[in-house]
Amino acid sequence: MIIYGASGHSKVIIDIIRSGRHGTIDYIIDDNLEIRSLLGLPVLHKLPEDENQEIVYAIGNNHIRKELSEKYPVKPVKALIHNSAIISEYSEIMDGSVVMAKAVVNASAEVGEHCILNTSCIIEHDVMIGNFAHISPGTVITGGVRIGEGTQIGAGASVIPGINIGKWATIGAGAVVINDIPDNAVVVGNPGKIIKYNTHQNG
């Protein structure tokens, strides 16, 4: 398979793949011509000509990950899951998503395409997560929470059961979300309060 992006995030994805079960990495692609290798892998600067080549978008920015996946509609990889993650057989994680070490996904959770479930996040039962969302390290997403497309939940944040969080919102690091959150809202603190709204540029 091919990794698109030679960033810190792609280093963690390399670790997922090397943790087992996912086959081999052919090479990495990046626009930056100065980057020639990453963690012992070659970095090339053009897309594969074979449309059947599987690709994972190793880009942390949710908007850019979406734009790339729409611009280059090559075959996304099946979800990449670190060997130490605990994933219920009754959950679903869609193509292109990545699940870092020690993440937990419980029964009846549904995770969309090209999501990031970062290190040690907890996705409880019946949670629904839209495409291109990023659930940062150490977060706790409790039962029945819904998270819209492109939303980022910051490191260490918690969301109480049954809350609906809209699309392209940002929940700050360490926030505790106790109310429904509209699209594009930026929320910080405990209890979580809206401080502003994302535009495409800052979100």
Ligand SMILES: CC(=O)SCCNC(=O)CCNC(=O)[C@H](O)C(C)(C)COP(=O)(O)OP(=O)(O)OC[C@H]1O[C@@H](n2cnc3c(N)ncnc32)[C@H](O)[C@@H]1OP(=O)(O)O
């Ligand atoms: C593997 C990895 O690294 S995954 C990466 C995980 N990334 C994260 O968890 C990052 C989450 N991002 C944050 O928490 C950011 O601070 C954001 C998105 C909430 C806000 O960022 P910005 O838009 O740059 O806001 P800015 O820094 O200007 O802060 C605005 C106000 O909110 C406050 N604030 C910002 N973040 C937080 C926070 N997490 N908790 C409490 N207050 C906060 C600031 O103190 C400031 O308050 P003031 O106006 O009274 O001075």
